[in-house]
Structures are given as structure tokens and as C-alpha cells.
Amino acid sequence: MKAPPRLLRALFAWLGYSSVHWVAGRYRRAIFWDLLLLAVFAAAVWVPFWAILALLVAQIADAVVITPRRERGTGIYALGMLVAICIGVLVQVSVRGAWVEAFKMPSGSMIPTLAVGDHLWISKTARTPARGDVIVFRYPKEPDKDFIKRVVAVGGDTIELRDQELVVNGKPVARTHVDAPCEYEDDYEGTRQKHRCDAWDETLDGRTWRVIFDINRTPHPYAPVTVPADSYYVLGDNRDNSHDSRFWGEVPAALVKGTARTVWWPLRGPFNRPIR
Numbered sequence: 001m002k003a004p005p006r007l008l009r010a011l012f013a014w015l016g017y018s019s020v021h022w023v024a025g026r027y028r029r030a031i032f033w034d035l036l037l038l039a040v041f042a043a044a045v046w047v048p049f050w051a052i053l054a055l056l057v058a059q060i061a062d063a064v065v066i067t068p069r070r071e072r073g074t075g076i077y078a079l080g081m082l083v084a085i086c087i088g089v090l091v092q093v094s095v096r097g098a099w100v101e102a103f104k105m106p107s108g109s110m111i112p113t114l115a116v117g118d119h120l121w122i123s124k125t126a127r128t129p130a131r132g133d134v135i136v137f138r139y140p141k142e143p144d145k146d147f148i149k150r151v152v153a154v155g156g157d158t159i160e161l162r163d164q165e166l167v168v169n170g171k172p173v174a175r176t177h178v179d180a181p182c183e184y185e186d187d188y189e190g191t192r193q194k195h196r197c198d199a200w201d202e203t204l205d206g207r208t209w210r211v212i213f214d215i216n217r218t219p220h221p222y223a224p225v226t227v228p229a230d231s232y233y234v235l236g237d238n239r240d241n242s243h244d245s246r247f248w249g250e251v252p253a254a255l256v257k258g259t260a261r262t263v264w265w266p267l268r269g270p271f272n273r274p275i276r
Contacts, residue, residue, distance in 0.1 A: 004074040006064045013063035014056070016081030017088060021062070023080040025069035033059045041100070049264040100124060101258065103136050103148065108186035109236035109243065110134070110148060112199070112210050113275065116187065119265040120148075120275070124258040129232065130154070131168075132207035134260040134275050137234075137251050148260060149234035149244050150209065155253075158226045159233050161246070163219035166202065166235075174203040182212060186241065195241075209276045214240040222246055232256070 003009070003024070013020045017037065021030035040052055105118040113134065114120070122136050129135045129151045139145040153159040153168055160167040167173065178199035185194050197212040213219075217240045227233045231250040236242025245251070263273040 003068045003072060004077050008074065009077070010060050010064050012077050012081045013060040016084035017056075017059060018063075019080035019084035020077065021066065022084075023068075023070075023072050023077050024066060026066050029062065029066065033062070101136075102264075103146070103260065105148065108184070108241060109238050110150070111184050111186065111238040111241075112212060113150075113237045114148070114260075114263070117266075118263045120260045121262050121264055122258040123261050127256050127258060128253070129256065129259050131205045132209065135232070135234065135251075136257045136260060137232075138255040138257065139248075140251060140255060141248055143255065146257065147234075147243075149236050149242070149251075151232045152204065152235050153227050153233035155227050155229040155231050157233070158224050160224040161220075161222040163221055164200075164213050164239070166204075167224075168204065175200045176203075178210065184212065184238075186238075207276070209237065211237045211239055230254075 004012070009020050018030045018033045021027070021033060036055060040055060101122045101124055103120045103122050105114045105116055105120065108116050120136075131151055131154060133151045134148065135151055136146055136148045139147045152166060152173075158169055162172075165172055165175070178201060180199070182197040182199040183194060184197060185192055187193075196215050198215050199210055199212045201208050201210050225233070227250055230253040232253070233245045233250050235244045235246070260275050262275060
């Protein structure tokens with residue numbers, strides 16, 4: 001039996017990853033590519049997106065140029081591809097359940113840190129966040145929905161908002177005004193609208209991030225609240241356009257899915273832009 005042409009092998013390698021190597025009897029190469037893929041999965045929240053694409057392209061190129069050690073027909077290669085797809089789905093489900101997961105930013109509540117449509121890697125092993133971490137969690141009022149916000153207080157903390165100033169355990173959070181012009185776009189009832197804003201850099205526990213306030217909104221104070229044990233008080237970085245703990249309370253630790261680490265798409269600025 002004659003091996004399928006190179007173009008068809010490239011298709012099989014694209015859909016079935018190392019299936020071409022296994023079917024062709026090139027076992028050492030197959031193991032090499034599989035181990036490399038597992039390493040990428042293990043470090044997915046830190047590996048640049050272009051590196052993942054490069055791995056896929058390199059594996060396809062290798063599948064095209066290798067000389068098969070076993071003569072197999074096109075049907076066997078197609079069967080190997082289907083088996084590889086099934087294994088890949090199982091691996092993805094396992095990784096997603098316990099290790100790392102992708103998340104797409106659904107709203108403008110985290111502008112300027114995250115834009116609508118940003119694709120993120122979520123570390124599911126980091127389920128005990130600290131102040132300043134951006135977390136994905138199940139919305140306490142509707143657990144079938146996922147929300148993403150920033151932790152500003154943890155269990156036992158007392159938090160208060162005095163107009164636009166964040167106060168944690170009786171101490172105002174250090175902040176510095178950003179003098180540069182501030183403007184952003186967001187969707188509202190299906191239309192794209194521009195908002196003028198006021199930006200500040202907040203610093204808490206040695207970590208700094210940027211928050212914004214709409215200049216046309218009247219500041220509203222929120223009375224002190226003590227965060228229950230094993231819970232988190234979360235806010236959006238777009239403070240005047242965020243549905244967060246100010247309105248529905250704290251996030252129980254059991255609802256935290258993981259900590260957002262990097263933006264892998266779109267490729268703005270550095271590859272795999274870290275989330276501050």
C-alpha cells in the first residue's frame with residue numbers, strides 16, 4: 001500500500017497532530033511531538049501563542065517530510081487521525097477541568113486592563129487568589145454564568161469606598177492620578193459608544209493596576225463591609241461600568257474557577273501579555 005500524498009498527510013497531521021508519525025511507524029518522533037505538546041499544555045499560561053502555532057506548524061512539516069517505515073494506506077492514516085482527535089478531546093477535557101482554561105472577556109467591566117473580546121488563559125490551580133489578582137468565578141446569583149473581576153479584599157478584611165477612593169482595613173489604597181487623556185469605547189444596547197474618563201493607578205500589597213471612572217458620573221460612597229471568611233470582594237477596573245461586589249456581595253471561595261494570567265489573543269503589545 002502506498003502512503004497518502006504529502007498534502008493529505010499535512011491535513012491528517014493538522015487535524016490529528018502526531019497521528020501521521022504513529023501510523024508511519026516513526027514512534028520516537030511521535031513520542032517527541034507528544035511530549036512537547038504536553039509541555040506546552042503544562043506551561044500554557046506562560047507560553048506565547050506564536051510558540052503554540054510554531055509547534056503545530058513544525059509537527060505538520062515533519063509529518064510531510066518523514067519516510068514511513070510501515071506501508072499504510074490512506075484509510076489507516078484517516079483512522080489514526082480520528083483516534084488522535086478522540087484522544088485530544090479527552091486530554092483537553094482533563095486539562096480544562098484541572099489545569100488551565102481559556103476564557104473570553106465578555107464585557108467592558110475590566111477596561112483598561114482587559115478589552116471586550118480579549119482571550120485569556122486561566123490558571124485553575126490558582127484558586128486561592130490574593131489582593132490584586134484578576135479571577136474568573138461563577139456568578140453567585142446565577143452560577144451558570146462566569147464573571148471576571150479583580151480581588152480587592154479577602155476574608156476578614158474590611159472594605160469601604162469613599163466616593164472614588166478604595167479603603168481596605170481602614171487605610172486608603174495608594175493611588176496616583178494619570179494625567180494623560182482618558183477615553184474608551186464600549187458596547188451599549190448594541191451600539192458602540194465613546195466615554196471620557198478619569199484614570200488612576202492603584203497600588204495594593206506592592207501591586208499596581210489602572211482603574212478608570214466616567215467623568216460624567218456622580219461619585220457614590222459605599223459603607224464599610226467586612227468580608228466573610230473564605231470569600232473575596234471583587235471590583236471591575238472600569239469602576240462606573242461594572243456589576244460587582246458593591247451590588248451583589250462577595251464571592252465564596254468555592255465559586256472561584258481560577259486566576260487570569262495572560263492575554264493570548266489578540267496579539268497587542270508583547271506576546272502573551274501578562275495581566276497586572
